[in-house]
Amino acid sequence: MVLLDGKKVSNDIKNEIAEEVKKMKANGEKVPHLAAIIVGNDGASLTYVASKVRACERVGFDSTMVRLSNTTSEVELLDKIHELNNNPDIDGFIIQLPLPKQIDTQKVLLAVNPDKDVDGFHPMNFGRMALDMSTFIPATPFGILELLDRYGVDTQGKHTVVIGRSHIVGRPMSILMGRKGFPGNSTVTLTHSHTKNITQITSQADIIISALGVPNFLKAEMVKDDVVIIDVGITRVPDDSTEKGYRITGDVDFENVSKKASFITPVPGGVGPMTIAMLLKNTLLARERQMK
Numbered sequence: 429m430v431l432l433d434g435k436k437v438s439n440d441i442k443n444e445i446a447e448e449v450k451k452m453k454a455n456g457e458k459v460p461h462l463a464a465i466i467v468g469n470d471g472a473s474l475t476y477v478a479s480k481v482r483a484c485e486r487v488g489f490d491s492t493m494v495r496l497s498n499t500t501s502e503v504e505l506l507d508k509i510h511e512l513n514n515n516p517d518i519d520g521f522i523i524q525l526p527l528p529k530q531i532d533t534q535k536v537l538l539a540v541n542p543d544k545d546v547d548g549f550h551p552m553n554f555g556r557m558a559l560d561m562s563t564f565i566p567a568t569p570f571g572i573l574e575l576l577d578r579y580g581v582d583t584q585g586k587h588t589v590v591i592g593r594s595h596i597v598g599r600p601m602s603i604l605m606g607r608k609g610f611p612g613n614s615t616v617t618l619t620h621s622h623t624k625n626i627t628q629i630t631s632q633a634d635i636i637i638s639a640l641g642v643p644n645f646l647k648a649e650m651v652k653d654d655v656v657i658i659d660v661g662i663t664r665v666p667d668d669s670t671e672k673g674y675r676i677t678g679d680v681d682f683e684n685v686s687k688k689a690s691f692i693t694p695v696p697g698g699v700g701p702m703t704i705a706m707l708l709k710n711t712l713l714a715r716e717r718q719m720k
């Protein structure tokens with residue numbers, strides 16, 4: 429079994445990006461600038477955004493965090509988005525999801541200038557992804573592709589089963605794994621809450637990408653020998669023995685499934701750090717595109 433070490437690979441990618449930034453600085457060019465909007469006080473979202481800002485500092489990007497209160501109206505958020513769209517110093521920005529109930533997420537994502545949409549959530553960029561055109565690929569799916577690529581995991585002609593059809597992970601992943609090229613050329617099955625006999629499907633999978641958010645959902649009896657496992661789950665499970673009072677748990681029963689797997693991502697230290705590295709990569713791309 430080979431551990432798909434997202435912590436190590438994401439560090440390699442950050443070092444590569446830091447080198448690019450050094451060159452930009454040496455040439456007197458402006459460095460990439462990422463902004464992140466966060467609405468409300470959700471603990472997990474605040475942690476993720478803080479990690480994104482720290483990662484910017486680490487590679488030499490400029491970063492701006494915009495904190496808005498939980499009672500922010502849709503109009504106020506849209507105003508902030510227009511401001512960032514029109515600020516030439518900002519190369520890319522994200523709006524951390526989920527948003528409070530009073531705000532229509534689709535309306536908000538549509539308001540982002542597609543050239544600054546480093547999350548790749550705007551329908552224009554999502555459509556371009558589905559049509560194999562150059563775009564911003566959403567960071568988590570992009571990170572999974574990069575992990576598969578850097579470990580040389582064979583995807584061609586393989587049966588990939590995606591669990592969960594979220595707009596952020598499952599849906600784009602199902603499109604990307606079926607695209608022409610590498611990593612891709614898979615035969616893809618997208619499973620979700622209405623799927624019947626999921627074990628029958630997962631037990632035929634060569635590659636399983638689980639983005640469900642149910643701790644220890646995928647058990648050893650549900651997979652075949654030599655399966656490749658990508659665990660996107662990051663659920664906080666209460667645990668008094670830890671300092672924070674919780675631990676991060678994936679969708680996969682790692683202890684038992686790893687005994688059958690050929691490749692597997694750990695949680696934490698697998699997909700999570702890759703997401704941040706690929707957001708930086710998209711921001712670098714955004715800067716390069718602004719220069720053209």
Ligand code: GUN
Nearest residue numbers: 522523524525526547567
């Ligand atoms: N919430 C969970 N994952 C993500 C992500 O990749 N981007 C944003 N903006 N919000 C998220």
